[in-house]
Amino acid sequence: MDQTPYIVIDEKILVKNIRKMSRLAIMNKVNLRPHIKTHKIPHIAKLQLAEGAVGITVAKISEAKVMASYGINDIFIAYPIVSGAKAREICVLNKKISKLIVGVDSIDGARVLNEYANKYNQTIKVRLEIDTGLERTGVGFQEALVLAKTINQLEFLSLEGIFTFKGPVYKGKATKDVQKAGREEGELMVEVATKLRNAGIRVEDISVGSTPTASSAATVDGITEIRPGTYVFNDAMQVNLGVSEWGDCAAKVVSTVVSRPSDKRAVIDGGSKTFATDVQPNCAPLYLLGFGSIQQYPKAQFARMNEEHGVIMTNGSTLKIGEKLSIIPNHICSTINLHNYVYLKRGENDYEKLTVEARGMVQ
Amino acid sequence: MDQTPYIVIDEKILVKNIRKMSRLAIMNKVNLRPHIKTHKIPHIAKLQLAEGAVGITVAKISEAKVMASYGINDIFIAYPIVSGAKAREICVLNKKISKLIVGVDSIDGARVLNEYANKYNQTIKVRLEIDTGLERTGVGFQEALVLAKTINQLEFLSLEGIFTFKGPVYKGKATKDVQKAGREEGELMVEVATKLRNAGIRVEDISVGSTPTASSAATVDGITEIRPGTYVFNDAMQVNLGVSEWGDCAAKVVSTVVSRPSDKRAVIDGGSKTFATDVQPNCAPLYLLGFGSIQQYPKAQFARMNEEHGVIMTNGSTLKIGEKLSIIPNHICSTINLHNYVYLKRGENDYEKLTVEARGMVQ
Structure with missing residues (x-):
């Protein structure tokens, strides 16, 4: 893990x-x-x-x-x-x-x-x-x-x-x-x-x-x-629609800050192969603010991605290299589909690894 | 296949x-x-x-x-x-x-x-x-x-x-x-x-x-x-950049027309879990026309997607239910990553199934 x-x-x-x-x-x-x-x-x-x-x-x-x-x-x-x-x-x-x-x-x-x-x-x-x-x-x-x-x-x-x-x-x-x-x-x-x-x-x-x-x-x-x-997981889209609260979001992507190239910018180890891009920020009628909601730093904005890089505008937040962030993605369905497995958290330090068995099953 | x-x-x-x-x-x-x-x-x-x-x-x-x-x-x-x-x-x-x-x-x-x-x-x-x-x-x-x-x-x-x-x-x-x-x-x-x-x-x-x-x-x-x-595959983005021609695109997604709800619209069995969405249409500086280029029907436009549905504006093209389309995606790297396997075409009716071994390897 x-x-x-x-x-x-x-x-x-x-x-x-x-x-x-x-x-x-x-x-x-x-x-x-x-x-x-x-x-x-x-x-x-x-x-x-x-x-x-x-x-x-x-x-x-x-x-x-x-x-x-x-x-x-x-x-x-x-x-x-x-x-x-x-x-x-x-x-x-x-x-x-x-x-x-x-x-x-x-x-x-x-x-x-x-x-x-x-x-x-x-x-x-x-x-x-x-x-x-x-x-x-x-x-x-x-x-x-x-x-x-x-x-x-x-x-x-x-x-x-x-x-x-x-x-x-x-x-x-x-x-x-x-x-x-x-x-x-x-x-x-x-x-x-x-x-x-x-x-x-x-x-x-x-x-x-x-x-x-x-x-x-x-x-x-x-x-x-x-x-x-x-509804099993909820996501940033559902919260924005008023269908759920952040506290109802069961699935979070954990990603590490790997680079702090400037005061304004932090880079995490998840990009478009980790977070789905089918629900884009800043589109009507939701106008989501980024590619996901960073739980530890509500002011920081998940602004853009390449395949393996996520670029976060810190907006004054002090994200440190090596720090792990929990991010609620815009669209959890297409995000889960990018992952081979998830960790089911049963309790403090009690995790079960579950394979996403039907991942990639598009036929 | x-x-x-x-x-x-x-x-x-x-x-x-x-x-x-x-x-x-x-x-x-x-x-x-x-x-x-x-x-x-x-x-x-x-x-x-x-x-x-x-x-x-x-x-x-x-x-x-x-x-x-x-x-x-x-x-x-x-x-x-x-x-x-x-x-x-x-x-x-x-x-x-x-x-x-x-x-x-x-x-x-x-x-x-x-x-x-x-x-x-x-x-x-x-x-x-x-x-x-x-x-x-x-x-x-x-x-x-x-x-x-x-x-x-x-x-x-x-x-x-x-x-x-x-x-x-x-x-x-x-x-x-x-x-x-x-x-x-x-x-x-x-x-x-x-x-x-x-x-x-x-x-x-x-x-x-x-x-x-x-x-x-x-x-x-x-x-x-x-x-x-x-460069191994090329894609719509590279063609648009002038780096390759359509004929240099080695990878195509084959998808079937599953619905013709109206004259204007056809629906194929590939959506955002089949075609990557990280390179969106109509964005500067490329202004790509859709989510991929349909080889058989250059006039038709791959306009939008849900997870398992691709919506094509036919623009007068006669796409029939059951017809298979070959589509060159906007971004092949993130598209391949959605698939568990690909077929390598060695010749007429000679295909080898290759597993995308490092698919989902984001850690």
Whole structure:
């Protein structure tokens, strides 16, 4: 543990975060199916399940396979599967675990899945992805009915419901008003479900929710499931959104000051291969102040990075060469993915090294 | 190989790039000590050595250990080592391989290395890092002489020379004029070396050069070594800098179109966990047009990403669901680091899977 940089996860905060989201789900009578993209660690997925999650969500089949290999039996791959090669993998996994659900957002994707389900003599459970304003994957309201009808005609697919990912977006624009964003997300999805049901289509699951929008989306009547991910750790982005406090951040990157080239500048041994750069500072609507929040020196600013160097503007702080800093990154999900392992802090001087088993599993 | 996204390295282009840089070094009578941060793959490091590199450069000890475990015996860790824990590792590695050189840019760092070298009964070769305008690590011209004298008084350190990393920076500002940037880099370093030599300090190595500045820095009289990294693969950034052509880009990310939610938009199965985000589009001085260059559809723009989704504005291109795209990323070094393996393309339908052995080695 003496070789920086590395990530430390505070187990107490982690468990508190997991329980808080579980309570939120229970209070709102929705299922909790957390997205494991944040941690990619089977041990933490199992903690989530032990605390009441009904199953897990992943983006990629390779992530699902890792989790399944650790005995996790109920997995939603919230991602469109469109190739034969991947449809084949889906069929293999479908036989192995007790419940597998797969995302669909196109006729092409649905047909490929149906073809392979037929070939492998099985039924694949699918959910139709709806675009509720993020403009990523998912179909619009008009196409939803057409596609749902088509899927229902495919013999080897079972349409279970609909899902969406929106995040802190309101009326198609990024927002810091996560309550409004979440309400809108929930309401739009219930609206789609109603439309489908009125056309005679069975919609069992209405699945929504990111960490910022889960608490409000879950309150919308008709929502059956939330899929937050980041809440297990939280990060500078979530704090800035008002979703968590600094004290709720379970994951910190420990990095050492390796150079003090000037009074103004300190350099740490973590750069863009240690801290994610997908959430950049100084962008609307968050305007984050740097690449992470330095716990010991709130005035110092994590201003820029190269691959292995982090440049900190000290703003008068006395960072010494050799000093270890604890830094809460802007985006913990993509930061964890850079690391081969993390240290789970169970107590004073009690650390367990956990491998980030699904790290790099992008297939 | 049918599961996207993945990286393909074209061996012919790779070897051509390696040989070109080797020739450049020979022509300018400088040593070539490539930085392996770009590929992190022992097989490619060995190709570089077989084609004339005198040794390799790494940033971190953990990278050096991986390379040493594959029999690479001459390694420069171009990074300040300041902790006892790492100094101990340096001593262990120093005994294992035939030549190890370590970066120093502070008295604190030098003293720690000296203390451990003494403890382990050995001499550690060091190079003093000079800041030639990037304002990262490295000492200024004034401090260089003081620090060099101090290092020379430390019994268990052997000061071999000086090194710098500047990249495409001229007079302290980012530039696209890489020739000017490289000349300045070389000239500043020779100036420092002269100053040190005039004070009676031995300066054997004057080590400079990134991929963009190597060709001009190497021409400066007195320079003894260049340390480019990216040249093995090249990327959108290097093409934009005029350092390479698209045809010189050996590494491409293959990603599948998984969704066509609208005429304007296509979504691929690679996001910020597949393509690096440290070199952002639309920033001075490069103003890159997106997160990578789509080889099949030059008009289409790789506009934004989430973790596992890449959103492409089609601009009229007919991207079909299921279609595989070859994309040259903005920054290949940090992109390779996201992947557990790459495919080395030796010929038509002849691929070898190579593990990115030093991936995630940030310690």
